Amino acid sequence: MAFKISGIVLASILFLMGCDSSRLYEEYRGMDSGSWNLTDTVTFVVPKPLPDSKTLLAIKYNNEYEFRNLYLTYFLKDSLNQTIESQLIEIPLFDSKSGKPLGKGYGNTFTKFDTISINSSEVFSSIQMVQYMRTDQLKGIESLGLKILKNSY
Structure with a gap:
């Protein structure tokens, strides 16, 4: 009985340690065909106003990607x-000198995080x-x- 209780307490502690209190929102959108069509728009709907925050973009890519970097445009949208x-932004995915993939990963798949500098003081409800x-x-x-x-000060 004491073994079960200590196991439950240990599992609860590990669960609480895994929670990230600084994360306000996180979501991922997969590409159905493993490629991003020129006409495809990826949309994230942010559930609540986030006036004081840091925004990170994650790009999961593999060795089939033919370029060194990725150019994309993001659009902040209001509730209407x-x-x-x-803004048009450039995100490097491969080192320009060595050609090695940037970010973390294994095999031929990598994930690169990059900060998006959002200049708007207005609260947005979605980002495309x-x-x-x-x-x-x-x-x-x-x-x-x-x-x-x-944001941590």
Whole structure:
């Protein structure tokens, strides 16, 4: 009996240690075909206002990706779906000198996190992303993720 209770207490402690109190929002969207079509828009709906936060973009990619970097445009939308901010950003995925993949991963799949500098002081309710690589099918992009964290001062 004491063994069961200590096991439950240990499991509860490990569960609570795994919780990230700084994370306000996190979601991932997979690409159905393993590629990002030029006409595809990836949308994340943020459930509550997040005025003071840090936004991270996660890109899961594999060795089929043909370029060194990824250009994408994000659009911040308000509750009426009006664009309040948009910006073209560049995210390096491979080292320019060695050609090694950036980010963490194993095998031929890697995930690269990059901070999105959101300039708007307005609260947004969704963020939309489109690839801007000027190719119809951007092979090797498996998924995109959005993580919003509390700003720590």
